[in-house]
Amino acid sequence: MTETETIAYDVVVLGAGPVGENVADRTRAAGLTTAVVESELVGGECSYWACMPSKALLRPVIAQADARRLPGLRQAVQGPLDADAILAHRNHFTSDWKDDGQVGWLDGIGADLYRGHGRLTGPRTVNVGDRVLTARHAVAVCTGTRAVLPDLPGLAEVGPWTSREATSAQSVPGRLVVVGGGVVAAEMATAWQALGSRVTLLVRGKGLLNRMEPFAGELVAEALTAAGADVRTGTSVESVTRRDGTVVVVTDTGDRIEADEILFATGRAPRTDDIGLDTVGLEPGSWLPVDDSLRVTGSEWLYAVGDVNHRALLTHQGKYQARIAGAAIAARASGKTDLDAGPWGAHAATADHAAVPQVVFTDPEAAAVGLSLAEAEQAGHRVRAVDVDLSSVAGAGLYGEGYKGRARMVVDLDDEILRGVTFVGPGVGELIHSATVAVVGQVPLARLWHAVPSYPTISEVWLRLLEAFRDS
Template identity: 90%
Template sequence: MTESETIAYDVVVLGAGPVGENVADRTRAAGLTTAVVESELIGGECSYWACMPSKALLRPVIARADARRLPGLRQAVQGPLDADAVFARRNWFTGDWTDDGQADWLAGIGADLYRGHGRLAGPRTVTVGDRTLTARHAVVVSTGTRAVLPPLPGLAEVRPWTSREATSSQTVPGRLVVVGGGVVATEMATAYQALGSRVTVLVRGKGLLNRMEPFAGELVAEALTEAGADVRTGTSVESVTRADGTVTVVTGAGDRIEADEILFATGRAPRTDDIGLDTIGLEPGSWLTVDDSLRVTGTDWLYATGDVNHRALLTHQGKYQARIAGAAIAARAAGTLLDGADPWSAHAATADHETVPQVVFADPEAAAVGLSLAEAEQAGYRVRAVDVDMSSVSGAGLYGEGYKGRARMVVDLEEEILRGVTFVGAGVGELIHSATIAVAGRVPVSRLWHAVPSYPTLSEVWLRLLEAFRDN
C-alpha cells in the first residue's frame, strides 16, 4: 500500500471513542468493511478524560461517605483519603493514557485503524494525511465535543483546568475554584473537596444541576456545603489572573477569591470545526442535525452519532445511537430499510427524545430519566408530580444514619404513564434503569403495582410512590 493510494471501504468512521467503536462493531458484524480514523487515543474522551477517570476518582469518595454513615464502621474511616492511591487507581482505569488494548480490540473485530486527523474531502470521501478513504455506503462522524472556555481577557495565560485537567491531575490543589453548576462541576467539586482541596463553586444560575428537578441540585449543594465547600449561586466571573502560582478570581459582585487552580466546566462545543464540513456544504464547527436513524439532514450517506448531533451528550446515549446507526447503515446497504420504519425498531433512536437517563455521581447521587415536571408541563402534557422522602423507604435505613434523599415521578394523567422519574440519595444510581424501563416502555401505572419491589431494598421507593399517587 503506497501513501498516496485511495482505499475503498463500505463505511468510514471519524472518531474512535466509545461511540465510533460501537458503530464499527455493528457495521463489521453486518459484514461491511469498515475504517476508523482517530487523531488522539482510541477510546476517546470517555475512557481517558471523562466517564472512567471521573468515576474512578469518585468511587472512594462515595464509599467513604457511605461508610461514615454506619455506626461501627465510621470510626474506621475517619482519616483522610490517600490521594496518591486514588490517583494510581484512576491511572489504572485509563490504562495510563495508552490505548494498546483498545487498538487490539478494533483489530479483533476486523476494522482498519488510521491514526491521524481525518477530514471530509467531498461526498463519501475522507483524507487522513496523504491517504484517501472512500465510503461506498456511509461516513459516520463520531468526533465528540471539547470543553468551551468563556471569553475572559487573558484566560489562556491563567492555564485554567477543563474537564481533561481535572480528571487527569496527579496532584490535589490546596484551593480549587470550580466555575459551573452542571455534572462536571458538581462531580469534580465532590471529588476534590473529599481529596483535600478547599473548594469554591461559582454558579451563574440559581443552583446546581439545572437540567434536573430543582430538589436534586438543592440536596447536592447542601451536601457539598456540609462537606466544607463554598457554593455560591447567582455568581458570575468577571476576571481571572494568575501571578506567582496563585489564581485570583473577581466575581460580578466584586468579591476576590484566591486559588491554586480554577476549573471551568461551562459547556461543550462540537469537534466539527476542522473535519471538512465545508466541502459538503455544511458549516464548520456546527452541531449536525440528524433524523432518528442518525443520518445527517439533507444527505443520504453522512451520519452523526454521539455528542456531535447534540441530542444527548452522554456516553450511553451515544453508544445507543451507534447501535442504531450501524443497524440502519447495514439495512440500507442491503436494501431492506425504508424511510418511516417502525419507531421502536432497531433502526430508530426513539429513546433520544423523552427517555434519556443520567446519573450524577455526587454525594448524594442524583439520577433522572425522562422529563422533569417543568419540562412535561412545557411540552403540553397534563401531569402531576408525586414526591416521596427516600428516608421513608426501608432499604434507606440500611445505608446508615441521616439518610437524605427524595424521589419524584411525573405522571401523565391522561395516559396514566410516567413521563419522568428522579431519585436523589445514596445508592440511587442503581434504581434508574427500572425507571428507564417504566418510562421508555410506557408502562401503565396500574401495571406498575404488579412489579413487586424486593424488601428491604431502595426499590421499595416504587411502592411508596404508587401509594402517594393513589392516596392524593
C-alpha cells in the same frame, strides 16, 4: 513528494471513542468493511478524560461517605482519603493513557485503524495524511465534543483546567475554584473537595444541575456545603489572572478569591470545526442535525452519531445511537428501503426524545430519566408530580444514619404512564434503570402495582410512590 494512496471501504468512521467503536462493531457484524480514523487515543474522551477517570476519583469518595453513615464502620474510616493511592488507581483505570487494549479490540472485530486527523474532502471521501479513504455506503462522524472556555481577557495565560485536566491531574491543588453548575462542576467539586482541596464553586444560575428537578441540585449543594465547599450561586466571573502561581478570581459581586487552580465547566462544543464539513455543504464547527436513523439532514450517506448531533451528550446515549446507526447503515447497504423507523423501531433513536437516563455521581447521587415536571408541562402533557421522602423507605436505613433523599415520578394523567422519574440520595444510581424501563416501556401504573419491590431495598420507593399517587 509522497504519493497519495486511495483505499475503498463500505464505511468510514471518524472518531474512535465509544460511539465510533460501536458504529464500527455493528457495521463489521453486518459484514461491511470499515475504517476507523482517530487523531488521539482509541477509546476517546470517555475512557481517558471523562466517564472512567472521573468515576475512579469519585467511587472512593462515595464509599467513604456511605461508610461514615454506618455505626460500627464510621470509626474505621475517620481518617482522610489517601489521595496518592486514589490518583494511582485512577491512572490504572485509564490504562495510564495508553490505548493498546482498545486498539486490540478494534483489530479483533476486523476494523482498520488509521491514526491521524481525518478530514472530509467531498462526498464519501476522507483524507488521513497521505491516504484517501472512500466510503461506498456511509461516513459516520463520531468526533464528540470539547470543553468551551469563556471569553475572558488573558485566560490562556492563566492555564485554566477543563474537564480533561480535572480528571487527569496528578496532584491535589490546595485551593480549587470550580466555575459552573452542571454535572462536571458538581462531580469534580465533590471529588477534589474530598481529596483535600478547598473548593469554591461559582454557579451563575440559581442552583446546581438545572436540567434536573430543582430538589436534585439543592440536595447536592447542601451536601457539598456540609463537606466544606463554598457554594456560591448567582455568581459570575469577571476576571481571572495568575500572579506568582496563584490564581486570582474577581466575581461580578466584587469578591476576590485566590486559588491554586481554576476549573471551567461551562459548556461543550462539537469537534466539527476542522473535519471538512464545508466540502459537503455544511457549516464548520456546527452541531449536525440528524433524523432518527442518525443520518444528517439532507444527506444520503453522512451520519452524525453521539455528542456531535447535540441530542444527548452522554456516553451511554451515544452508544445507543451507534447501535441504531450501525443497523440503519447495514440495512441501507443491503438495499433495504423500508427501515423499521417508527416509534421504538430498530432503526429509530426514539429514546433520545423521551427517555434519556443520567446519573450524577455526587454524594448524594442524583439520577433522572425522561421529563422533569416543568418539561412535561411545557410539552403540553397533563401531569402530576408525586414525591416521596426516600428516608421513609426501610431499605434506606441500611445505608446508615442521616439518610437524605427524595424521589419524584411525573405521571401523565391522561394515559396513566410515567413521563419522568428522578431520584436523589445515596445508592439511587442503581434505581434508575428500573425507572428507564418503566418510562421507555410506557408501563401503565395499574401494571406497575404488580411489580413487587424486594424488601428491604430502596427499590421499595416504587411502592411508596404508587401509594402516594393513589392516595393523593
